[in-house]
Amino acid sequence: MREIEICDMPSLYRDNFRVKGYVFGNGKKSVSIVGTLRGNEYQQQFIAARMIKRLKELEAAGELNEGYEVLVIPCANAYSMNTKKKFWSIDNTDMNRVFPGRTDGSTTEMIADSVFKVTKEYEYGIHLASYYMVGSFLPHVRIMKSQLSYFEESVGFMMPYMMIRDPRSYEKKTLNYTWQEAGVKAFSLYSSQTDGIDRNSAHTIVRSILLFLKNKGMISTEILGGYTECGILEEEKRIIPIRTSHAGFFVPKVKVGFEVSKGDLLAEIHDLYTDEVISELKSPVDGVIFFMHTAPMTYSQSAVFKIIV
Structure with a gap:
């Protein structure tokens, strides 16, 4: 393992702000893995740390095959994590909306530029992503449509689901999309958690990345588990979104991964002052709960569930 410096810039009050990367193997620049871009991504930080530990063990055991190089950048936004803020602590910028960055731009743009310049040299890019809304997902791999066509390669992760989606305008400044613009085959991996640590879900993501490396011939160790079929x-x-009709306390009656039938009760909305039930959310379809809102309260017209049909 080699430790490299991705970014180093002066700070007003403390030691310099630095972004570190950890390089394993040698040869073709094969896979870069990027963890935390937002200050609340504790699960993504944990997954990246577990990947570094596992790759270090594989390299020491001689099970990282010759001719391949893997890079892990566990965190690109330590300031926000330190201040317990989701976005950049100085100006509230979302770092995953400023890629590919600029050398003469704002602070987050300069950090994004440093991360992008290094990672765009790799054939594959894996971003340990989080959703913009508070909630829990079924673990899955996601690809945004672009000029590249490599959807079939996502089966190498052996995850239960792979989502393909058209990018919205604001998503064209994300790491995933700009990687693809640079010719990198980009994947976003979603865990069940963001602002807490779910070790079982983290294990699923680490195993999926190792399965991808195994299926691409980059590692020689045996990796157990994984799904033989991937739902596209x-x-x-x-994906059917289920929206609230009222604001209030959100009281779910199901969990992510549950199979539901049309008419099943998904959640109740309770009045914020009296705790009376003011709305019931029922499933309009038969399907599987793919995403669920997890904050204690919700606004009106918020998508609190997404169901696979």
Whole structure:
């Protein structure tokens, strides 16, 4: 393992702000893995740390095959994590909306530029992503549509679901999309958790990345588990959002991964002052709970569930 410096810039009050990377193997620049871009991504930081530990063990055991180089950048936004803020602590910028960055831009743009310049040299890019809304997902791999065509390669992760989606305008400044613009085959991996640590879900993501490396011939060790079939989801066709009609306390009656039938009770909305039930959310379809809102309260017209049909 080699430790490299991705970014180093002066700080007003403390030691310099630095972004570190950990390089394993040698040869073709094969896979870069990027962890935390937001200050609340504790699960993504944990997954990246577990990947570094596992790759270090594989390299020491001689099970990282010759001719391949893997890079892990566990965290690119330590300031926000230190201050317990989701976005950049100085100006509230979302770092995953400023890629590919600029050398003469704002602080987050300069950090994004440093990360992008290093990682765009790799054939594959894996981003340990989080959702913009508070909630829990079924673990899955996601690809945004672009000029590249490599959807079939996502089966190498042996995850239960792969989602393909058209990028929204604001998503064209994300790491995933700009990687693809640079010719990198980009994947976003979603865990069940973001602002807490779920070790079982983290293990699923680490195993999936190792399975991908195994299936690409980059590691020689045996990796157990994984799904032999991958459900391909197009968000516009197979994902049904369920929205609230009222604001209030959110009281779910199901969990992510549950199979539901049309008419099943998904959640109740309780009045914020009296705790009376003011709305019931029932499933309009038969399907599987793919995403669920996890904050204690919700606004009106918020998508609190997404169901696979």
